[in-house]
Amino acid sequence: MTTVEAKRVAAVEDLQGRDGVLVAFSGGVDSAVVAALAEEALGDDAVACTAKSETLPEAELEDATRVAEEIGVRHEIVSFSELDSEAFVENDGERCYHCRSMRLGRMFDTARELGIDIVCDGTNASDPGEGHRPGLRAVEELNAYSPLLEHDITKEEVREIARHYDLSVADKPSMACLSSRIPTGLEVTEEKLSRVEKAETLLRTWGFEQFRVRDHDGLARIEVGESELERALDSDFAAAAREHLTDAGFDHVTLDLAGYRTGSVSPAGETTTPEESDVLDTEYPT
Numbered sequence: 001m002t003t004v005e006a007k008r009v010a011a012v013e014d015l016q017g018r019d020g021v022l023v024a025f026s027g028g029v030d031s032a033v034v035a036a037l038a039e040e041a042l043g044d045d046a047v048a049c050t051a052k053s054e055t056l057p058e059a060e061l062e063d064a065t066r067v068a069e070e071i072g073v074r075h076e077i078v079s080f081s082e083l084d085s086e087a088f089v090e091n092d093g094e095r096c097y098h099c100r101s102m103r104l105g106r107m108f109d110t111a112r113e114l115g116i117d118i119v120c121d122g123t124n125a126s127d128p129g130e131g132h133r134p135g136l137r138a139v140e141e142l143n144a145y146s147p148l149l150e151h152d153i154t155k156e157e158v159r160e161i162a163r164h165y166d167l168s169v170a171d172k173p174s175m176a177c178l179s180s181r182i183p184t185g186l187e188v189t190e191e192k193l194s195r196v197e198k199a200e201t202l203l204r205t206w207g208f209e210q211f212r213v214r215d216h217d218g219l220a221r222i223e224v225g226e227s228e229l230e231r232a233l234d235s236d237f238a239a240a241a242r243e244h245l246t247d248a249g250f251d252h253v254t255l256d257l258a259g260y261r262t263g264s265v266s267p268a269g270e271t272t273t274p275e276e277s278d279v280l281d282t283e284y285p286t
Contacts, residue, residue, distance in 0.1 A: 004157045008037070008164065011151045015041035021118045022047045022111040024104060024144070025075070026056075027064030029169045030122030032071065033158050034147055036165040038120065039073040049076045049110050051103045054083055054193050055177040059201065067169055076114075080106045082179070083190060091188045095179060100135035104142045124148040126155040173210055176262070181214050195220075195249035202244050206237070210260050218251040223260040 001009070015021060015038050023035045025048035038046035048071070050056075050064045061077070068075035080102060082088045088098040107119045121139055123146040128136060139146065148158060162170035179188050181196045192215045199213040199220060210225030222241065224232045231237060232255055245253045 004153075004160050005164075007151045007153050007157065008161050011037050011147045011153070012041045014147060014151070015046075018042065018045075018118055020045035020047070020114075020116045021120050021145075022049050022107060022114065022116045023073075024107045024119060024121045025050050025064060025068065026122070026175075027060060027067045027169065028122065028175060029162050029167070029172050030124055030148065030155075030158055032067050032167050032169050033161050033165070034120050034122050035068065035073045036071050036162075036167065037147060039071050044074065046073055047076055047111075047114060047116065048073045049078060049107055051106050052077055052079045053081055053103075054190050055099065055179045057175075057178060057197050057200070059204070060175060063169070067167065070167060071165070076110060078106055078110050083188065088179075089188050091179070091182060091184060091186060093184055095184070095188070096135040097138050099177065099179065100138035101142065104138055104144055107144075108142065119144045121146055122148060124155055124158050125152045174262075181212055183214065183216060186215075186217055191249065195245075198248040199245050199250070202241075202248075206240075208232075212260060213245070214256075215250075218249075220245045220250040220253045221256050222254065223256045223258075225260045229257075229259050 018041075020042060021038050023031060023038055023046065025031045025035055027050065031048075035046070035048040048068050050061065052061055065075060065077075082099050082102055085098055085102060088095060088102070104119065104121065111117070111119050119142075121144045123136060123139055125148065127149070153161070159170050178193045178196050182188055182192055196213055196215050200211065203211050203213065203222070203224075208224055208228055208231075210228065212223045214221040214223065222232065238255070241255075242253045
């Protein structure tokens with residue numbers, strides 16, 4: 001038995017000792033693997049729960065529903081709004097802490113309603129070493145259980161386990177919530193979140209894989225992966241981006257020549273590792 005398989009089996013056996021668990025489920029590879037482990041261990045006593053809010057792109061909610069069906073796990077969708085929190089809207093260096101506290105709090109409320117004692121999240125063994133991660137403090141304070149971290153399963157191993165379960169998200173790049181596109185110190189509003197979502201939906205439609213659209217109070221700063229930068233410098237793309245992002249509500253549209261990098265509008269030291277993706281060829285409607 002390989003090391004990764006041994007960790008997977010240990011995680012399943014661990015969860016089998018629980019009466020039931022609720023998994024905080026975004027549909028990304030980490031939470032999908034936790035949901036798959038829980039479903040194998042507990043069957044109908046495992047619940048995947050997705051919190052719908054203004055910071056979650058509609059496409060990600062649809063993905064979460066689809067992935068839950070792949071796994072065969074019971075899927076619950078609950079709603080809340082981070083914009084109800086003045087501390088979150090203020091968008092200081094602790095925004096992710098406020099967001100994760102509210103989101104996990106909603107998970108614990110739902111778990112209690114379902115008679116479940118344990119809420120699991122997708123923190124893996126690679127996460128604590130990735131710089132400024134205030135959201136992890138919320139996980140600790142609320143006492144969520146992180147089976148990937150508990151069994152020392154790293155990000156690479158998470159992807160390997162996802163392939164074991166034949167999950168379509170095995171190689172999906174990490175996707176932070178929409179508020180991460182708004183520079184620290186600028187207020188988070190529904191208007192900004194909406195235009196960022198529209199802009200990123202366009203880039204996804206045009207075939208870009210690794211990208212962000214940062215909202216600098218009405219100025220759109222497009223970041224794309226290094227391997228896709230040449231395509232973004234194409235004059236047809238520039239014309240289409242300017243037209244469509246202006247229609248989405250931005251006053252100005254720019255391309256960041258440094259390319260995609262996580263945490264580029266976050267406090268100093270907040271970094272994660274970008275993931276490489278394949279490039280698709282496409283045309284840009286104008």
